[in-house]
Amino acid sequence: MTKYFRDLLLTVTLSIASQQALAIDSQTLPDVDEGVVSISTKDPFKRVGYTIGDVIEREVTLTIKAPYKLIETSLPIVGYEKRYRGKVIGIELKNIEHSKVEHKDYATHKIKLAYQVFTNSVVAKNAALGPEYLNLINTKDKKQLVKYRIPTLDIAVSPLSIFGQVKVENNMSPFLEPLLIKDDQERKWLKVALSVLALSLLALLYMLGKHAWLPRMGGSFAKAYRTIRKLPQDDAGLKGAISALHLAFNQTAKMSVFNDNIDEFLKNNQKFSPIKPEITQFFGLSRQVYFEPNAKHNVGENPSQWLLRFTKQCRDCERGLIPTTNRAGV
Structure with missing residues (x-):
C-alpha cells in the first residue's frame, strides 16, 4: 500500500x-x-x-x-x-x-x-x-x-x-552544396568495364606471360619455352631445344616418354590431347636429329622455329588453355 x-x-x-x-x-x-x-x-x-x-x-x-x-x-x-x-x-x-x-x-x-x-x-x-x-x-x-x-x-x-534580375554569385547560400549531375549509373558501368578490363588483361598475361610468378606458369614446358627462346638457331641450338622438350615431357609424365608410349602419356595428361599430331611430329624430328639423319620429320624447313611454336603449344596445354595451331606463329 x-x-x-x-x-x-x-x-x-x-x-x-x-x-x-x-x-x-x-x-x-x-x-x-x-x-x-x-x-x-x-x-x-x-x-x-x-x-x-x-x-x-x-x-x-x-x-x-x-x-x-x-x-x-x-x-x-x-x-x-x-x-x-x-x-x-x-x-x-x-x-x-x-x-x-x-x-x-x-x-x-x-x-x-x-x-x-x-x-x-x-x-x-x-x-x-x-x-x-x-x-x-x-x-x-x-x-x-x-x-x-x-x-x-x-x-x-x-x-x-524570381523577381527581377538576380546575380547567382551574390545569392549563393553557404548551406547549399554545388549542384552535381547524378552519375551513379555511369559509375556502375565504369566499374563493370574496369573489372572486365582487369580480367581480360589478367587472362592475356596468363596466356602470353613468360614468367613464373602466376599460378601454373612455372611448369616444365614454361621453363622449356624460356630456355628454347634463348638458344641459337643452329644444329647445337636445335639439339638443345629437343633435349629441353624431352626433359619437360618426362617431368610432366613422371616417366620417360617416347614415340611408342604417346597414347599412355595422353591418357594420363588429357589436356595435351589437342596437339597429339604435333607431339608425334616432335618425336619424329627427335629421331631424325639423333638417330636417323635421313628420316622425314614433316616440320618444315626451319625446325628451330617449329620447335619454339610447338613448345608454346605445350605450355598452353600445361596451363589449361586452348593451344593455337602451329601455323599461327609464336
Missing part, C-alpha cells in the same frame, strides 16, 4: 506541476544543470530551397537523468507559429509524435517534429526551426522547475518565382 500511495502522490504532484508549468513562461525558468540532459538530433540534409507548403521533419532524442522528469504538457503545441528574432516567419508546427522509455536511472524521449511552411517572399529569407523549450521537474524537490532548450535549426525559405 505504501508503494501505491507513493506512486499516486508522485502522479498528483506531476499533474499539479504540469498545470503550473502551463502558466509559467519557460524562458523565465533557470536552465537545467549541465549533464542532466543529453540530446541527439536527426536533421534534414536539405537546408535551403523550401517554399510554401513544404513539410520539414526533425527528430529529437532526449535522455533525462533521474530525479528529473519531463513535464509533457510543455511539449511544443501543434499549430504554434514559429518566430525568428521575434517576428512571425510563417512556419507552423504541423505534427508532433512523442514516445518515451523509462529506466531506473534515466528516461529516453523520442520527439518527432513536422513543420510546414506557410509563407512566400519575392526573395530568399532566413528562418529557423526552434528553439523549443521543455520544462523539467525535480521529483525529489517538487518546487524545482527548470527548462531545457532544444537548439534551433537554421534554414532558408525561397520564393516560388
